[in-house]
Amino acid sequence: xxxxxxxxxxxxxxxxxxxxxxxxxxxxxxxxxxxxxxxxxxxxxxxxxxxxxxxxxxxxxxxxxxxxxxxxxxxxxxxxxxxxxxxxxxxxxxxxxxxxxxxxxxxxxxxxxxxxxxxxxxxxxxxxxxxxxxxxxxxxxxxxxxxxxxxxxxxxxxxxxxxxxxxxxxxxxxxxxxxxxxxxxxxxxxxxxxxxxxxxxxxxxxxxxxxxxxxxxxxxxxxxxxxxxxxxxxxxxxxxxxxxxxxxxxxxxxxxxxxxxxxxxxxxxxxxxxxxxxxxxxxxxxxxxxxxxxxxxxxxxxxxxxxxxxxxxxxxxxxxxxxxxxxxxxxxxxxxxxxxxxxxxxxxxxxxxxxxxxxxxxxxxxxxxxxxxxxxxxxxxxxxxxxxxxxxxxxxxxxxxxxxxxxxxxxxxxxxxxxxxxxxxxxxxxxxxxxxxxxxxxxxxxxxxxxxxxxxxxxxxxxxxxxxxxxxxxxxxxxxxxxxxxxxxxxxxxxxxxxxxxxxxxxxxxxxxxxxxxxxxxxxxxxxxxxxxxxxxxxxxxxxxxxxxxxxxxxxxxxxxxxxxxxxxxxx
Numbered sequence: 001x002x003x004x005x006x007x008x009x010x011x012x013x014x015x016x017x018x019x020x021x022x023x024x025x026x027x028x029x030x031x032x033x034x035x036x037x038x039x040x041x042x043x044x045x046x047x048x049x050x051x052x053x054x055x056x057x058x059x060x061x062x063x064x065x066x067x068x069x070x071x072x073x074x075x076x077x078x079x080x081x082x083x084x085x086x087x088x089x090x091x092x093x094x095x096x097x098x099x100x101x102x103x104x105x106x107x108x109x110x111x112x113x114x115x116x117x118x119x120x121x122x123x124x125x126x127x128x129x130x131x132x133x134x135x136x137x138x139x140x141x142x143x144x145x146x147x148x149x150x151x152x153x154x155x156x157x158x159x160x161x162x163x164x165x166x167x168x169x170x171x172x173x174x175x176x177x178x179x180x181x182x183x184x185x186x187x188x189x190x191x192x193x194x195x196x197x198x199x200x201x202x203x204x205x206x207x208x209x210x211x212x213x214x215x216x217x218x219x220x221x222x223x224x225x226x227x228x229x230x231x232x233x234x235x236x237x238x239x240x241x242x243x244x245x246x247x248x249x250x251x252x253x254x255x256x257x258x259x260x261x262x263x264x265x266x267x268x269x270x271x272x273x274x275x276x277x278x279x280x281x282x283x284x285x286x287x288x289x290x291x292x293x294x295x296x297x298x299x300x301x302x303x304x305x306x307x308x309x310x311x312x313x314x315x316x317x318x319x320x321x322x323x324x325x326x327x328x329x330x331x332x333x334x335x336x337x338x339x340x341x342x343x344x345x346x347x348x349x350x351x352x353x354x355x356x357x358x359x360x361x362x363x364x365x366x367x368x369x370x371x372x373x374x375x376x377x378x379x380x381x382x383x384x385x386x387x388x389x390x391x392x393x394x395x396x397x398x399x400x401x402x403x404x405x406x407x408x409x410x411x412x413x414x415x416x417x418x419x420x421x422x423x424x425x426x427x428x429x430x431x432x433x434x435x436x437x438x439x440x441x442x443x444x445x446x447x448x449x450x451x452x453x454x455x456x457x458x459x460x461x462x463x464x465x466x467x468x469x470x471x472x473x474x475x476x477x478x479x480x481x482x483x484x485x486x487x488x489x490x491x492x493x494x495x496x497x498x499x500x501x502x503x504x505x506x507x508x509x510x511x512x513x514x515x516x517x518x519x520x521x522x523x524x525x526x527x528x529x530x531x532x533x534x535x536x537x538x539x540x541x542x543x544x545x546x547x548x549x550x551x552x553x554x555x556x557x558x559x560x561x562x563x564x565x566x567x568x569x570x571x572x
Contacts, residue, residue, distance in 0.1 A: 002107045003088040005300050008100065010309035011083045016328070017176070017313040019205035019289065020077030027064040031323060042439065043359060045321045049189050051081060053199065057148025057182035061191040075316045079201040081181070082309050084115075084296055100298070102183050102194040112183065114299040115145030117198055119178045121153055121292030121311070126166060128266060130252040134160040137167040137286070139175050145196065145296075148182040155290070164248045166286070167208075171246040175290045176202040176313060198296075202313035203288035209240035210249040213273070213283045239273055239283055247284055254284035267508040289313050319367050325360040325500070326513065334514035342523040354448075354524045355441040357517060361500070362435040370427040370501075374399060377495040377502030399427060399497045405458060406497065449528040459521070460498035461485055462512040485512070 020026070027050045034044040047067055051059040069076060084100040098104065105111055119141050126135035139153035154172035157165030167173055181197040216239055257280050258269045270276055273285040291312040298305045342350055381394045393403050400406060437443045448455060464484030476490045485492035493509045495502050503511040512518070 001091055002109070003090050005108055005298075005305060006087040006089050006095065008084060008086050008296065008298050008305045008307040010294070010296065010307050011085045011099075012080075012309065014310040014312070015080035015082065015200075016078070017080055017200055017202040017311060018078035018316050019075075019202050019313060020316060021074035021204040022071040022076045024068075024071060024076055025079040025201065026069065026076040026320075027067050029067050043323070043363065049191060051191070051197075053179065053181065057179065058184045059181055059191075059193065059197070061189040061193075063189065069320065075205070077202050077204075078317075079199055080311065081197050081199050082294060082311075084196040084198075084298075084307060099192065099195040101192060101196070102185065105196075108300045110298065110300045112145035112196070115196065116142060116297045117145065117178075117180055117294065118142045118297075119153065119200070119292060119294045119311075121155070121175050121290040121313075123155065123173075123175070123286060123288070123290045125289075126253040126256075126286055129258075129272070130256055132160060132163060132252040133158055134163040135166045135251060135253045137173055137175075139172070139290075141178055143178065143180055145180055148180050150177045150179045150201075152177050163252065164250050166247055166251045166253055166284075168246070168248055173208055173246075173286075173288055174203055175288055176200060178294075198294065200294070200311050200313075203290075205288065205316065206244055207240050207273075207285055207287050208244045208247055209273070209283055209285040210247045210254060211245045212249060213240040213245060213285050214242075215239065216273075216277060216283070240285060247286070249284065251284065253282055253286075256282040267506065268504075289315065322363040322367055323360045324364050325357055326511065326517075330514050330517060334516040337516065339516060340520040340523065342520075342527050347524075347527055350520055350524050350527075351441065351445060354521050355439075355444055357513075357521070358435070358444055359439045362432070362439045364500075365431045365435050368428065368431070369425065370431045371425045373502045374427055381494045394494055394496050399501070403497055445524075445528050448525045452525045452529045455525060456482075456522070458499055459518065460496075460500070460510060460512045462515045462518050463487060463492075463509075465515065 018026075028048040029045045030048045031043050032046045034042045045067060047064045049061050050064055051061055054060055085097055086100050086104065087095055087097050089095055102112075105114075120138065121140075122136055122138040124136040127133055129135075134157055137155040137157045139155035141151045141153060143151055153175045155167060155175045156169045156172050157167040159165045177200075179199045179201070181199060183194045183196055186193045215236055217236055256272075258265050258272075258275060259280075270280070272282055274281050274283040291310070293308055293310055295306060295308045298307075340346070340350055340353075378395060378398065397403055398406075438447065461482070461484045464481070464486060468484050469486055469488075473488050474486060476488065478489055480486070480489050480492045487493065487509070495510050498510075500511050500513075505511045513521070
């Protein structure tokens with residue numbers, strides 16, 4: 001009796017593609033600890049099993065010897081695969097999840113001809129600003145599970161009454177391509193070649209605009225300050241290549257001006273061509289990023305089962321061999337996972353999670369010009385408020401000996417701007433020096449144990465959940481809550497040197513850890529400061545850290561497996 005099909009789903013449920021002009025996608029790789037003595041607790045990337053698509057649409061798994069990020073001047077795109085999986089129920093009512101393969105389809109009395117995939121991708125950034133659907137552009141394709149040629153995704157704009165479409169149907173914008181992988185019998189490198197897979201390859205990273213989007217001056221002014229229309233300053237650059245000036249000119253997008261009345265602009269509001277030049281009118285330029293949904297419909301015994309997954313195409317990774325301390329995955333974990341519970345059964349996992357968080361913070365700060373980030377933060381908050389009620393400053397005194405928070409850390413810089421006399425980037429250099437020891441788990445746990453109050457002061461708390469906030473609106477200039485931020489308190493939306501310092505969130509407020517990351521870090525600090533394992537006879541108390549536990553495990557194993565002598569409570 002064949003198993004009963006309960007549902008189908010994609011694995012993964014979401015993936016991020018990255019634009020690239022090369023015809024060859026980027027090989028797969030993974031992050032691993034760099035154990036070289038000079039690595040100083042860093043990470044490195046290691047090639048992983050990569051699927052090369054052959055001419056017939058099937059895949060050939062291999063392990064690359066090197067990772068190639070570009071071919072000449074063209075970056076290689078990241079083109080994710082999606083596998084179709086099934087939840088099955090056997091005769092005893094037990095459920096199991098398994099990839100959908102040719103054999104499983106045969107067992108279910110179905111075939112690849114009974115599978116149909118549909119992909120819909122769109123770029124709605126101009127629609128988001130203008131409120132007009134005619135400024136979006138959308139591509140859709142529907143493909144049989146037995147068709148294995150790549151399908152181009154050509155996007156066009158819908159036509160609203162009395163509004164010209166931004167992307168004319170006669171001149172569509174390519175948003176990438178979609179391909180159903182041909183399943184074949186066999187296995188290689190542990191990869192089952194008969195699994196049903198699809199692949200999304202993103203676009204090449206081009207920009208498009210109307211005919212007048214030709215040449216302009218880049219504004220030399222700081223963000224938020226516009227260059228007068230009669231002034232020609234900054235470097236001249238070509239806005240859109242002539243072959244891509246295909247868009248209609250008379251659309252709401254070419255009339256758009258940021259921060260006008262009755263407008264809800266996304267942040268940062270000046271992230272479009274034409275901002276900070278003259279009257280801030282848009283040049284009508286768009287790019288070929290997109291996001292969308294892939295669906296699969298499987299027919300078994302006359303019944304239709306549907307699965308869907310999401311795909312996002314984004315810009316090339318600025319530093320693909322470095323990780324960020326705050327990722328899309330962290331945001332999803334904050335939304336979907338239960339808060340971390342710290343006890344003797346979970347402390348190891350939480351310690352390593354926090355150690356990995358600090359390692360990622362080091363990788364992030366190693367890419368930053370902290371001096372420029374600090375200056376920009378000072379500029380944005382200049383004149384908006386004075387000192388924090390607890391003494392934190394947000395002006396030129398920040399990150400100096402005059403900053404109460406800086407006094408609590410072994411800071412390297414003298415007062416004020418004197419630290420820049422002999423070093424143009426002193427804060428950038430100091431940030432790496434301070435963060436690097438924290439990438440070692442034993443050093444980190446020791447610091448958290450002995451400097452708990454200092455760390456609590458140095459970490460910027462996340463915004464509170466709705467249940468944390470009082471129904472009565474607090475005074476805008478009132479004292480912030482030290483455990484969470486309230487968006488109604490003006491000071492909670494302003495920068496200071498609390499970690500992560502001078503980095504902006506998507507709504508332009510200061511960036512913080514997620515609530516789940518913050519609470520887990522606080523719980524690990526509490527554990528590290530209060531919990532000890534039983535001291536060895538005659539020896540001092542030892543912290544319940546990973547190295548201590550590993551030593552204890554080795555000792556216990558040796559006692560069980562080898563005859564040993566004990567003297568004064570120790571092994572001989």
